[in-house]
Amino acid sequence: MNRLLTTVVGTVVESWQELRVHRGRVVLSLVGVTIAVASLAVVVGFGALAERVTAAFNEQYGGRPATYQVTGSSSAAGDGTGAAAAADADALDRELRAGAERYRVRFATEASFTQRPVQFPDGVTLAQGVTVDPAYAEMHRVRIDDGSWFTEDDRERLAPALVVNQAFLDRLGSPDVVTHPVVRLPGTPDVTAVVIGRYASSEYDTEPMFYQLADSVATANAVASPDDGSQRLFEVWVPEHDGKAVAQRIASDAERALGPGWTVDATRSDAAGSVDGDPLGALRWVIAGVAVLVLVLGGLGLLNVSLVSVRQRIREIGIRRGVGATAGRIFVAVLLENVLGTLVAGGVGVMIGAAVLGNGTVRGLITNGVDVGGAPFPVEAALIGVGSALLVGALAGFLPAIVAVRVKVIDAIRY
Structure with missing residues (x-):
């Protein structure tokens, strides 16, 4: 166990030292990743804010899931004006309030x-x-x-x-x-x-x-x-799983209590009940497509620089193999160089994205002044940004690590 822990710590320290030695190369290779992660964080953050704004607008006008509107009409109400119509409206209101209290609608x-x-x-x-x-x-x-x-x-x-x-x-x-x-x-x-x-x-x-x-x-x-x-x-406003039944009971009880000639209906008014499937599904797919495209472009840039870098370090890697470094140690070290570097780049990219979306003017343009609640910068955008940076580092470092493992001592002499 101690040996395993020592190996892991030693490999991480060794990879970090390599990053420090090759600062210029690292900065060059990670600029693209930083930009890609920042773009990804902004895109995902924008999507999350847009979803929250859309939900907030829907709930402002239609109510929270599940909101039901209960309305009624009487065949004896005539043109709906005058004292008789007002009395009918008051009677309906009393019955609906009594029904809501009866079924413990909060x-x-x-x-x-x-x-x-x-x-x-x-x-x-x-x-x-x-x-x-x-x-x-x-x-x-x-x-x-x-x-x-x-x-x-x-x-x-x-x-x-x-x-x-x-x-x-x-x-x-x-x-x-x-x-x-x-x-x-x-x-x-x-x-x-x-x-x-x-x-x-x-x-x-x-x-x-x-x-x-x-x-x-x-x-x-x-x-x-x-x-x-x-x-x-x-x-x-009732629970979604049995809200329809509760609303219909309130309506039917009121209709029965008011007597012949009355029709009372319950209709769901919130956006979730009026749209089939996910009302924000199209937006999520568009955002996901843009995010994947940004991520792929950043990963390809890092892969190119990493491959060139490994080929330029053939002599260094061959010497390390000559003094006893195992293939596994070389593989993990090269892989970790990319992962550690992209982790730092991901953190910087997320901070840039947070600064952009945290700007009052930008946020105001997205939310249009609507109170969407939650953190100023969506947590999911930060997690996706850092996670994608680690994923890009691992994928972009895998092929260069394979190339590094195949380097032989004789290659270092010939280089």
């Missing part, structure tokens, strides 16, 4: 799009909004940049709470959310609401938008209008 929310007139300093504007429950933020990855999101206590506010985007605040004169600025919502009667938070939004969201809390004073006089195609929606 995340359930109203998610109805609406329009409300808002009195800004420069005039009244019809702003787009969404009526939600506190669970909506977790279900749709809503990130709060300033202030806070809704809590159950906010339902009882005499001044109803709103969470708005930056464009909404800009129209108010850019007040600090901490001061809880107020805004008038004209209606019957007028409502004075208080802004409690600002959610993260894209730079392209230039129109004022807001979230308002369901079952609160803010929604007392706000009914979804059929004229703009809006509809009162209810969503549940």
